[in-house]
Amino acid sequence: MIWKTAWKNVWRNKIRSLVVIISITIGIFGGVFAVAVMNGAIAQRVDAALNDEISHIHINDPSFRDNYDIQLTLDQPERLLDTIDSTPGVAAVTFRTIITGMANTATKSTGVQIVGIDPEKEKSVFTLYKTTIPGTGSFFDQDSRENLAYIGQDLAKELNIIRYIIDDSVLEALVEKEVPQDVVDKLKGFNGYRFKSEKSFKQEVKNVLSVKEQRDFGSLIREEAWSFRPRSRMTLTFLDKNQVQTGAVFRIAGIYDVRNSMFEMTQVFVRNSDLIPLTGLAPDQFHQAVIRVDDMQAAPDISETLKEKLPGYEVMNWKEIQPDLAMMTDMIEKFYAIFMVIILAALAFGIVNTMLMVVLERTKELGMLTAIGMNKKRVFNMIMMESVFLSIVGGVVGMGISQAVIGITARNGINFTNYQEGLEALGYTSHIYPSISPSFFIMVTVLIIITGILSSIYPALKALKLDPAEALRTE
């Protein structure tokens, strides 16, 4: 009964209640949406790490990771494979050869990790093959007798395999894509020019275009000027099993884009059938087994089981391989909670003030209610209910709007192009799809109710202190 009265009381002064409700709505929406964007970025990072970069469990020689010594191959790969296959929860496994070396083209060279793989098995563990940039080839689909290498976009840029060129066809394409003629005219000065690097391309284009033109057409111009020479080659050099310098020319099979500079710069994938003959290793000698499990949450348990079954090997799950990522996923929920608590604390001031007003304004009415026999507990409850209703209405509307906006933005994602370079250096994509788990909404709801209750205590106590005789006499 009392809650009905409280609900009606909320709507006695509509404007006042609405101000509080709107402020709660905005606070909750702002908080939830900000959290969703952050959470989306992290979820995408974890997703990319687990699906494209590291997968769930690695098995290698205990000393292998110290310095990637080529001689530290896996013992008894046959038996190892049997053990892994017979472990419940394992979805797929692939074996890799991992060698530290250098990648060279005519003008540049850089240190890389050469990863020898079996493309078919690799596809069952990693989804990296899906990130091939259209037009650059494929993930070893070519039927070629040449050595093939699958490399990252940033490495391709570093080695001048991807270049920026502005020529007639680029200018024509820009006109076709409805870039204004005066912008295209400004770029005509570069006709036939090959830029030395992405940096110099950006710099030179920046010099001729205005800020607005860059913002509107910059990415389009970059896309068109971006050029990849099919059949590009590079040389991979490294020390073989007997510490003898060796190497070979590899043709670029395809270029991948995982929006993680570190990974793209260092990971060069080649077929084991091309790599093994150069290394002096036997065809069944590998450095690492990479396992994908059915349920990512179960990875730590499965890796424990494998550890027991496989003494003498190093078995690591993704949380151990990338502790920063694990820490991030474990800690971030606490951060979200703290953030929401701060917002709700700010909201609480507004609620307290309004409820105080409610009590003072109704002094006479409350006095009357007490005088005709409504006990103090019910008065207290009524005030508390009103406060909780205010916060719940605001909270529910706020969460509803958040859910809708998250749904809309998640369809196409939000693009933070301005921060692309910085975010990708940390391994985060700049194209974020906001997302949040349902449990977060439950937590927020609980916090909102607690806020409503806490901020009603002071005004409700004020109401209890009223002396009925005194209160009745007030105007």
Next chain:
Amino acid sequence: MNNLKMAWRNLWRNRRRTLITSASVLFAVFFALFFRSLQLGSYDHMFKNAIESYTGYIQVQQKDYWDEKIVDNTFAYDRQLEQQLLADKNVEAAIPRFESFALASNGPQTKGVLVLGIDPEKENHLSKVSEKMVRYRLDAESISKIGQDPEIPDKVKELARLFEDNAYTNSSRLQLDLGISDKDAPVIMPSIESFTSFENGYIKMGEPGVLVGDKLSQYLQLGIGDTIVLIGQGYHASTAAGKYEIKGIVKIPLPDIDNKIVYLPLDICQGLYNAEGNLTSLALDVVDNRDKAIDETMARIDKIVTGDKRVMGWREMNEVMVSQMDADNKSGMIMIAILYLVIAFGVFGTVLMLTAERKREFGVLVAIGMQKKKLASVMTAEMLLIGLIGMLSGALVATVIILYGVGHPIIFKGSMAKMFEDYGMEPMMAFLGINTYFLWQIFIVALMVLLSIVYPLSKIFKMKVVNALRA
């Protein structure tokens, strides 16, 4: 003056409400200042680390060097230019450097490294390499010695094992990582220092020898006195190869640099790359490192530096880091904006109540001859005072904490510190002292109050006295 007096008295007619509204402003201002100070302070610290251990504030380079970092894009070490640069009032020192890449190896271990030819004496003006020498190290041997010492508590022994292989450039960080309080330090630290002390040497111009980063030395499994082999590409595509004795180990506070840096004496490095007398850059140390002073200095230097050379500022050289900080900075600002928005509604709620409650009073005042304009200014003054009280008290509380924080940055100890280090960050959070971000809060609060005042003012001006009197 009278208006202000009336406003002030009005405020205290409903003391509770004034205090709660001011408190909400206080809350917002305090949090905003506190978080801004921490965030901006951390950027400041990170930039200083990057600038002072590596790039310097301003560099003079050959014009193509930054785009293509090859030995061919170097310039002759021109003493006349150096003198001209030093003549600038904001340039404290011009430090010659020769920077390149090479493959470093020790038997089977190979890694691409950053080779930096430096003048060991001049470098003390900027990157202060001599202060970054490893002095203590928790290697297996020192940990076992710590383990056997009965005077050292078990908790310290445990932490020592957690931090195995960590290197330290000073004993205070070592003390913090081991979780030893200042009270216990005089008793325990001397023995720990002696267990962990690390014999280190330094390089000198003209003498072959290298310093290597701590992480790099661990990766290559090299120690003092061992030999490192460097292979790279020299001037005009010649081969650059050399064998050098490791004289010392440095710990650079940037993990990305620490795991790939090799310092050589400048002349030896030029010899290695067959580029005698050439430099890749002259890094400048400045007297005044504020943004404005740097920009002005760069403009002046730009006139001196001619021909095939160019001037670069630290922002351009640390582009990626600037972009990261910028993204992080924006996200922090959005959170504060949400906080302020919520508080603004709270203030608006108060205004709404004030207006409703005093409708009749306003009517009476106007009826007995008070001008509506005057009434409006009293009302505005009231709200501004509420904002001012909240803002000043919030700023006061925040200032006290921030000023304390500037002298005492938050430094993490024990396993918490380990977590930060795993993440590639220094285990500390610095505060930024009072700066322009304080002004922003004043501006925001003022804006907030002024926006919320619109409603009561329009009420006052539209008010019909007869109706108001009957309310």
